[in-house]
Amino acid sequence: MGETLPVTEARAQFGRLIRRVCHGQERVTITARLRLCGLVPQELAMLGDALALAQYRARQVGGEVVGVPRSGVRARIGPGR
Numbered sequence: 001m002g003e004t005l006p007v008t009e010a011r012a013q014f015g016r017l018i019r020r021v022c023h024g025q026e027r028v029t030i031t032a033r034l035r036l037c038g039l040v041p042q043e044l045a046m047l048g049d050a051l052a053l054a055q056y057r058a059r060q061v062g063g064e065v066v067g068v069p070r071s072g073v074r075a076r077i078g079p080g081r
Helices: 007-012 014-023 042-061 070-077
Strands: 003-006 028-032 035-038
Touching: 003 007, 007 014, 007 028, 014 028
Parallel strands: 003 028
Antiparallel strands: 028 035
16 A cells, blocks of 8 residues: 655655655655645556547547658757757
């Protein structure tokens, strides 16, 4: 399930908590004045990415997104990049 920490304790352990959430895919909940706040678990970030991709593909199907050919990308960003 994960661990719940007050914000004062979480501040002192912030680097370790971030590593646990990112690499261990653990859930860590932080409380501030008895209100729950949370670090975003890896799985929620991946769901957000999947949602953004699904929305983009839906716009593509609807004709809202126009792709740029590879040769056009170079022209847009300029030479030497």
